[in-house]
Amino acid sequence: MSSKDEKNLTQVIEKISKMNEPQRSVMHRVHKIIVTADPTLKPRIWYGMPAYARSASTPALVTLRNDERMNLSITEKPAFRPAGGVDGGLMPSAWYFENVDDVTEKRIAEIIRSVAD
Incomplete structure (x- = not known):
C-alpha cells in the first residue's frame, strides 16, 4: 500500500470514527465489507464522504453517507446495467440502511463486486 493510500485509509477511518453510535459501528462494518468484497478498491474521502x-x-466508484440515514451509493463512474424485471430500464444506484444483518452484508458485497466488473 502506498503512503497516499495509507493516508486516505486513515482519513476514511477517522471520518467514520467521528460518527455517532450506532451509525459508527454500522459504517465500520460496511467499510470492512467493501474492502473485503473488492480488495483492489482504495478508500478515500470524496466530497467529504468515505x-x-x-x-x-481516480474518481470514486462507491460512497458512504451518514445524513438522515446511512446510504451506500454507486457514483456515475462505473458501468450501469438496467435492473430488468419489474424495474425494467431503471439502474439501481443507492441503498439506504439502518443496520447491517447477514442478508444485507451479502447484498452489499454483491453490489461492490458488480461495481468492480
Whole structure:
C-alpha cells in the first residue's frame, strides 16, 4: 500500500470514527465489507464522504453517507446495467440502511463486486 493510500485509509477511518453510535459501528462494518468484497478498491474521502476508488487519483466508484440515514451509493463512474424485471430500464444506484444483518452484508458485497466488473 502506498503512503497516499495509507493516508486516505486513515482519513476514511477517522471520518467514520467521528460518527455517532450506532451509525459508527454500522459504517465500520460496511467499510470492512467493501474492502473485503473488492480488495483492489482504495478508500478515500470524496466530497467529504468515505468513498472507494480504483486508485488515489481516480474518481470514486462507491460512497458512504451518514445524513438522515446511512446510504451506500454507486457514483456515475462505473458501468450501469438496467435492473430488468419489474424495474425494467431503471439502474439501481443507492441503498439506504439502518443496520447491517447477514442478508444485507451479502447484498452489499454483491453490489461492490458488480461495481468492480
